[in-house]
Amino acid sequence: MPNNAVMNGSSVENFCAAVEAVLDDGFREMAAEAERQGVFPREVLARLGAAGVFTDKWAGGYRFQLAKLVGLYTALGAECSGGVGVGVSLHDSALAILHRFASSDHLRSLCADATAGTAVLCIGASEQTGGSDLQAVRTTAVRDGSGYVLTGAKAFVSLSSVADFALVLAQCVENGSDHRPGNLGLFALPLTSASVGEPYDKLGANSLDTAPIEFDTWLPAEALLGRPGIGLAAITWGLTHERLSIAAQVSGACDRVLGLTVARMMRREQFGKPLFGHQALRLRVADLHAKVAMLRLALQGMAASEQIDVRTAAGLKVTAARLGQEVVGECLHIFGGAGYLTAETPLARWWQDMQLSRIGSGTDEVLWEVVAAGMKPDFNEYDALFGEPEPRKE
Incomplete structure (x- = not known):
């Protein structure tokens, strides 16, 4: 293992031991109950956060600590609770974005809370008409004074029923009707400012509740990650x-x-x-x-x-x-x-x-x-x- 594995937080061995301590009988009971109820258990993220798992994993900065990523998700996969495992990885992938692109005190504070497991993140990218074609999103962020009016809908947003914030991909419109396709931005939307629909019935991963969201709200410019145009990156x-x-x-x-x-x-x-x-x-x-x-x-x-x-x-x-x-x-x-x-x-x-x-x-x-x-x-x-x-x- 590379020598800097120890410099970036604990050693990989100690990190994996901390993960295994969280994935105990209590975790399995929560996962089983989540499967029955069809709602992702926020407590799983809280426990991982309290155990320092996310803090340790991101101790080296925004670059992936690949050995710890593999250790965490191999262990979650072995629990064979697909919905819970994917839910954790979605929150963690949103964290990956914040750790690299958070550009305001507001976003850095949100990143710290999510790393501690006290805030839950999800990602709103795909739309009903776009699917995997992310450049075709119809959600818009129109410049309005010191912020943006974010308007649109996202079709498939896992964790939206339990999350605090969604990272939402939108077309940025800076000067009224000056709409340049591909000028994408990514915004941290508090889900208290959105309407979350009923969760879908799915083939599997029952503990990963997935629902549509709609929104038409004003956000301060500090909710934008980076700058307009880097949303796709x-x-x-x-x-x-x-x-x-x-x-x-x-x-x-x-x-x-x-x-x-x-x-x-x-x-x-x-x-x-x-x-x-x-x-x-x-x-x-x-x-x-x-x-x-x-x-x-x-x-x-x-x-x-x-x-x-x-x-x-x-x-x-x-x-x-x-x-x-x-x-x-x-x-x-x-x-x-x-x-x-x-x-x-x-x-x-x-x-x-x-x-x-x-x-x-x-x-x-x-x-x-x-x-x-x-x-x-x-x-x-x-x-x-x-x-x-x-x-x-x-």
Whole structure:
């Protein structure tokens, strides 16, 4: 582990020990109750904040402490409470934005409160008509005296039912009707100034309540992160954090599900021998085990290098999400009827929760476009191997 891992707060080992202390039986009871009630438990963020987890994680400044990010979200993923894990990562991704782009005393104070777990953050980016096309947002922030009038609606805002502030992406209009597409800003909107709709019924992640919000309110200029025009960069920074968090959660969840499946295969007998004794099943799980090991090693290698970029995060998230679907789906299949019955095992709920990983923070297709934009051709090698031969001289 790099030497500066200790300089940026506690050591990674001590940080992970603090995380594990929070993820105790009390946490599991809160997560189970949140699943039943369909409301994210704010107390989870309060406990993480009180234990110094967020303070420690961000002790090195706005740059991601990748080893601590991986440690926190792998541990949350292993709890297999997808809604709670994603809720924590959404709050933390908003924190990533504030730690880098907070440009006023108001925003720095909000960042401190959210780091302590006493304020809850969410992100309002996607709109009903825009989806993943963030530059097409219709929400506007029209300059009005010493602030902005923020007007619009966001369709899918997870944590909005329990959060104190939403970081809202809007088109900035500085001079009346002077509306330049792409001039995006990101604003800290107190949700007391917004109307939060009824939470949606979802396929899974029941403990992550998601609802639409609407607003038409005046905000002081100090609510703007940075300046007009950098909203897309700010939201991309937060999404990069979120995508890495999801990849780590998938890794932790897959490890746990595979361990339970192997135990099931060794205990459950069919046709006179344990399921593990059937080569077809044993080798299928071995294939999954190897793939999950590669994901875990990729995360560890990334953490050790302390290097990350938008394209690497995008590719890692898509690869992990697809693998997570495969792993949980195959393990559910191996559990047979008991896997399908929600009263028998949690496999069906875990499978439902895993579907969110391929949609949240960017769909596969959007993220593959991010990766494709960075691919570089090797024209020299191509021409050397496949170039047109020079015409023969008569």
